[in-house]
Amino acid sequence: MDLSDSSPCFVSLLLLFLCLVHARSSANGETCHESDLEALEGFSSCLKTPIDGWGGGGGSQTSDCCSWTGVTCDNSTSGSRRVVALDLGGRNLGGEICDAVTALESLRFLNLSLNSLSTRAPWKLFQMHNLEVLDLGYNFIGGHLPCPINLPSIRSLNISFNNFFGPIAMSLTTLCSNSFNLRALNLAKNYFYGDIRADFGKCTSLEQLSLRQNLLSGDLPGSLFQLLNLGELQLQMNSFSGELSEEINLGYNDFTSELPSSFKSLQSLRGLSLSGTSLTNLSSALQTLQHCKNLESLFLSMSFRDEEILVNASFQFYSLKGFAASNSRLKGSLPSWLSCSCQNLQVLDLSGNRLSGRIPDWISEFPSLYYLDLSNNSFTGEVPERLTELRGLRDLPSVSTPFFVMRQRAKSLRMKALREIVPPTLDLSNNWLRGPIWPAFGNLTELKVLRLKNNKFSGYIPESLSGLRNLDTLDLSCNSLSGRVPESFDRLGFMLSFNVSHNKLYGKIPEEGLFPIYPYSSFEGNNGLCGLYLEPCGLTSTLQELFQGMKNLRLPFEVSAVSGFLITTGICFLFGWMFKKAVQMRTVAGRRTHIRQE
Structure with a gap:
């Protein structure tokens, strides 16, 4: 609201x-x-x-x-x-x-x-x-x-x-x-x-x-947080200071200490931002906030720095729909209490931390999750194939949750519906993830942003991604992907941002659709790619593509060696025949010229 x-x-x-x-x-x-x-x-x-x-x-x-x-x-x-x-x-x-x-x-x-x-x-x-x-x-x-x-x-x-x-x-x-x-x-x-x-x-x-975006200062009175009917409170971008004893904090002030236990009495609170503070003891804060039974949006980004997020706690956030704890350098792994008590979760942002381990299968069990950002962490292993079953990215949920964002018109923090401000997103970039990009990602038809850059993904780019008709951002750069850029990608008419640079791709870049508007930087670092801004496709690139294709077939050594010998012999014979033919044509042309002169 x-x-x-x-x-x-x-x-x-x-x-x-x-x-x-x-x-x-x-x-x-x-x-x-x-x-x-x-x-x-x-x-x-x-x-x-x-x-x-x-x-x-x-x-x-x-x-x-x-x-x-x-x-x-x-x-x-x-x-x-x-x-x-x-x-x-x-x-x-x-x-x-x-x-x-x-x-x-x-x-x-x-x-x-x-x-x-x-x-x-x-x-x-x-x-x-x-x-x-x-x-x-x-x-x-x-x-x-x-x-x-x-x-x-x-x-x-x-x-x-x-x-x-x-x-x-x-x-x-x-x-x-x-x-x-x-x-x-x-x-x-x-x-x-x-x-x-x-x-x-x-x-x-x-x-x-x-009272946001004023020049207010000093301590916040405890009476402010005894207003039992208060459901929305915005104090961001002021200069409040002091320690929190029996008070609350809302983003980008200079409060220190821990969140007080008295905060649990705010039963009407639906949206809260504690981002950009110097608060400490994340576990204690979550223990307190779980008593706010109507809390739907909780933002802790750039706070509780360098702490460890409890994995097996029994927190109960049954109404929570939006949770962000990004850019806080938090340690640990994905907390399992999210799967137990946050089944209504629609937005989850844990980017910019030091979380590690594998991405668990239960991340796919949220029925309404349509924004997942785990970028800039240290996750390892393969992406669970069940992640391609996220229902919130197949059929968008209806949402009406308080959400703090920058509004362009007035450049101020406003409360808006989630879907108006965060597009359906899957961002796993800047981790240590490996393995293939699952073809079933093409089933997430509501997806608008897919970022998998700077990992260790290998294999081909799935042709099925061309079915993501709502996609406007696709970033697969800085991986070990091979094969061609699928020709069918030219049907992605809304994909304004595309990047496959620094992989092992080869072949001709598609020339239809939006591909001509993508910059050179979207394709650089792939020695086998040609066309558009890169070198023209010729015999060399065709041969390179052929050899690369044989390599990806992973044939036995003997078969590969024999095939390579036969292809090389055939190519040499072809060049020899073409050279001989050219010499013969020059000889005939010379004789004709000599006859005319006589």
């Missing part, structure tokens, strides 16, 4: 209710209240961009503001109707929010997000007693938050991705003291600084909180 869309159920129901009210009242023919008409006309005059469907002023098409775009009025039948909702999000409005809008005394819903509004927000905007939803996100509004904030009816407040600045402590304290119904608060990506006071614990109804 995305915090920028705070309290989606409540907001949707409120909008539906207000729209029904608007439709009923329009049918009854009442017009809007005179003071509300003046307020909307005053608000419109502060904008640089006219709003389609709005009247008012000298060029008014209608004086009934209840029929204007984005305006919803109540269902009063005893007189003029009052404006209760103003929804102008995403209309590319410029200018400023002037005081006129605060004269809408009955306003309950105000959405001005995703516009280009600037300067300061009116002080009175944060004193409107009937306002339940206020969304100013994604604008250029600046200035301090007023103190006190007096919004007694507010349930959802979003001022994220703006230019607000100043100390946050007093504003939050008064907001919580005066707004007992506040469920969603999003102040992300502004310039607030200072610490969070213990009084913040008065926001007892809070379900979603984002």
Whole structure:
């Protein structure tokens, strides 16, 4: 659930209710209240961009503001109707929010997000007693938050991705003291600084909180983690510091020590990132976190460095769908408790560690796993053939799990569905794996990224991989693969990234499909390949391919020797015959020339 869309159920129901009210009242023919008409006309005059469907002023098409775009009025039948909702999000409005809008005394819903509004927000905007939803996100509004904030009816407040600045402590304290119904608060990506006071614990109804990407510092108050209704908490990219005693940490701060056992009381928590911290004692942290029964996403990347991951522990993460502990230099092997208690797992990222041993067969038993990254470890042996049976890479599961990612539009951490941000992937690159690439990998038809580079794989490239019609990345470089690049690969119309460099491949590179756009570096380091950017295919390359093919047949020495002798003799005879024929033709041509001259 995305915090920028705070309290989606409540907001949707409120909008539906207000729209029904608007439709009923329009049918009854009442017009809007005179003071509300003046307020909307005053608000419109502060904008640089006219709003389609709005009247008012000298060029008014209608004086009934209840029929204007984005305006919803109540269902009063005893007189003029009052404006209760103003929804102008995403209309590319410029200018400023002037005081006129605060004269809408009955306003309950105000959405001005995703516009280009600037300067300061009116002080009175944060004193409107009937306002339940206020969304100013994604604008250029600046200035301090007023103190006190007096919004007694507010349930959802979003001022994220703006230019607000100043100390946050007093504003939050008064907001919580005066707004007992506040469920969603999003102040992300502004310039607030200072610490969070213990009084913040008065926001007892809070379900979603984002303070990420500000300049906040100091210790986190323990009261913050006693909010029993809090299901989503984002504090990333600030400067919080200190030791964790009875507190929690969320990514990229400077906390040290261990995760406190009191964290197990957050029964509503669904998504948690502890990435990029200096936390220690991974086993203790997992022991604590398993009590968060609703935890679906857990990210520990770049934390708990150089520790050993317990293999045979009895952790219970029955709701877990996304687990990442990458780039932490963890030691050990793949923990078997994953197979016992994480049957709902859809994303598993253990890349960039020091894990060793064989990849176990049970890795194929996750019914919904569609993203597996074990790259940059020290796994050995053959890849279990059962890995080609991953059901999540044959039929993608439906997912709706919190997931922390970089969002391109705002370059900020957001919560999104798993499948929107991590494509179906199998990445085993940079290990010590050997043996063949199983032809049954071609059955993983939903696969988009397959990386097996920098291992010791041998044998042919399976023709069956051409059946991966959704594949957009295939990297088999730096192995010991032999044979030809399958001609059928030219049917992979979405494969924008392809690399088979530094193998033992031979023969002509396919010239159809997307092959002409692949760079030289995709094929270099294969002495037997020819065509495209490499040397033209000729007799030498044909002979090399022939000898290589015989070599791969692994015939007995006597048969190979006899075959080699016969082929060599035949080639010598062919060259001799061609040379003799050329001499004869030159002799005949010379005689004809001599006769003509006579």
